[in-house]
Amino acid sequence: MSSSSPKLLVFDLDGTLIDSxxxxxxxxxxxxxxxxxxxxxxxxxxxxxxxxxxxxxxxxxxxxxxxxxxxxxxxxxxxxxxxxxxxxKLDFTYVYPGVIEALEAIRAAHPTLPMAVLTNKPVVPSREICAHFGLDRFFFQNYGGNSFHTKKPDPHGLLTLIAEASSLTVHTIEPPQTIMIGDSDVDILTAHNCGARSIGCTFGLAPHTLEAAVPTHIAHSPKDWPLLVGL
Structure with missing residues (x-):
């Protein structure tokens, strides 16, 4: 992994990993x-x-x-x-095509790269949905909108994940070495608010909000993620 490659990937849930x-x-x-x-x-x-x-x-x-x-x-x-x-919550919800393959490609290339979920959805249904679809095997942590005293775009949750991921690795992870991946301005602003990078997903629920938030990269499909994170 090059020096510019991320040391932590954090994913939104609704509109990013799943269509709910x-x-x-x-x-x-x-x-x-x-x-x-x-x-x-x-x-x-x-x-x-x-x-x-x-x-x-x-x-x-x-x-x-x-x-x-x-x-x-x-x-x-x-x-x-x-x-x-x-x-x-699982009547019609599904994982976006390409998500599993993209996560598997990232994990195969970098087995120790920490990945997590940070969503504004309440944490219990978030974790249950990820477990149902087998997404939980990719993530060391899954935090929801009621996990902290604030929600995205406040950076507290992302900073907490950066600190936790640092404890799992040999080196301290800095915000610029972190990428927040999401489909709305909420996710991009969360990254901005702590100095992290971001990937805006145009296939999600709120692509019209991305342009004004100015993500670092744009993904038109989950299949773009491995390339954008440096694989």
């Missing part, structure tokens, strides 16, 4: 129906994904700034959404 759009949208609409509200088009709900379950629910309820005066109502809506999603 339909199950998330169905869960949001089930929540809205339960509350007696009109359902929303999938493309609208999909545009709300990326900042965690709470913001997804708030946006669907028409509270995008999180300034609702009825927090009990929002909490009840979030609870229903999470309970429904817990049961239906």
């Amino acid at each position: 759009r339909v199950d998330l949208c169905n869960s949001v609409n089930a929540m809205l129906k339960h509350l007696g509200k009109p359902e929303l088009p999938q493309q609208v709900i999909a545009s709300y994904i990326g900042d965690g379950a709470s913001m997804l629910v708030r946006r669907a309820l028409g509270d995008p700034e999180g300034d609702s005066t009825d927090e009990q109502y929002v909490t009840a809506a979030l609870t229903y959404f999470l309970d429904y999603y817990r049961l239906h």
Whole structure:
């Protein structure tokens, strides 16, 4: 591995490793129906994904700034959404074509290169989904939106993974030796906020947000990942 090659790869989940759009949208609409509200088009709900379950629910309820005066109502809506999603998270969700092959290629070329997941999805369904699809075998850690006191794009989670990965290797890993891979500006800004590099995935849920965030590299398919990380 050359000096410019990464020492840590961190992946987003939704829109990067898996396409979970339909199950998330169905869960949001089930929540809205339960509350007696009109359902929303999938493309609208999909545009709300990326900042965690709470913001997804708030946006669907028409509270995008999180300034609702009825927090009990929002909490009840979030609870229903999470309970429904817990049961239906694997109805239509699938791993993007090329993801397994790309991860296997990276692992084969660099058996000791640490890889992890950092998502704003709650950590329990994130880990369960990765385990279901056999993705967990590639990652030393999987952190979710409720793993820390902050979520992406705050860099705390990424910095934590850098510190943990450093403890697994002989040398300390620095942020510039880390690549955050994701499909939205949230992931790219997370990398920017701690001095890491980034790969923006145009095949995901929010490719329209990538350009303004200015990722280090662009991937049009998971098959691009091995080349972009220096294989």
